[in-house]
Amino acid sequence: MSVLTPMALEPAVADWFARRTYEGSAYSLQRLLEHKREPIALILPTRNVGATIGAIVDALVKLRTAGLVDELLVIDADSRDGTATIARRSGATIAQESELLPEHGAARGKGDAMWRGLSATSAPIVAYLDTDTEDFDPTLALGLLGPLLVEQDVMFVKGAFGRPFRLGAETIPDGGGRVTELLARPLINLHFPQLAGFVQPLAGETAARRELLEALPFAAGYGVELALLVDALRAVRLERLAQVNLGVRQNRHQPLSELGAMAYEVLVAAERRLAPAPALAASERFTRPHAGALDTRTVAVEERPPLVAS
DSSP states (O other), X not given: OOOOOHHHHHHHHHHHHXXXXXXXXXXXXXXXXXXXXXXXXXXXXXXXXXXXXXXXXXXXXXXXXXXXOSEEEEEEOOOSSSHHHHHHHHTOEEEEGGGSSGGGOSOOSHHHHHHHHHHTOOOSEEEEXXXXXXXXXXXXXXXXXXXXXXXXXXXXXXXXXXXXXXXXXXXXXXXXXXXXXXXXXXXXXXXOGGGTTOSOTTOSOEEEEHHHHTTSOEXXXXXXXXXXXXXXXXXXXXXXXXXXXXXXXXXXXXXXXXXXXXXXXXXXXXXXXXXXXXXXXXXXXXXXXXXXXXXXXXXXXXXXXXXXXX
């Protein structure tokens, strides 16, 4: 059997990009209500997002009231700024990450929160939303859910959007997503070229059918987004993956000093999908020189097993 080279894949990727990239504005609340056949769960991982979580939950509660959303669950990672209290007051169900599936050990990171949140819901359609988004609009959730409800055979959806970078009073259009452009996109082009058409492969806005999510492992840290994308490709093939244009998102930006550890978690997740996990003895310690000394921190590089096997 011949193996497709990256050059040979380009027409197939371009064809997928043209057919499986959707516009979020095409999916109104009324249209989704007309196509809804199964319950829907929204899972919101949170950690110290008290400044944004209230407005986000307020917007999503309206979708629940309208009958589109059935479960609205906030998975909080022991926030110290009142995030859980604000979200509860706005109408979300709250669960502490460390209290879900405690038999699997301590809570570890974003991917771990997503995995544990999946275990605490039952809806056949599940969507994850980032919670540090400013000026949140419910059309973001509608657009993300749209392809799963309306388009034929789609099982996994990624959000696509522009990411401006705000530096003081200056905003640089499409200057955000530094880990995506400097690490994830080169990795994808080198090792997973079928995924080269995804605009935001590390986007936290992900929606999928439960049967697929429960069959996939979850990287515990920031590597979860790339890991799920690669594993979904292998499980159901590119044709059943899609992305949806959600406009522009202004997120809270991490300082440059934090990005190395985040990139390391993404790199470990990618390497694990190139070699069996036991063959990759990735350290849970990430070290960088800082202020004349060595700064070493613990990072989340382990993987949570598929829920169907846990």
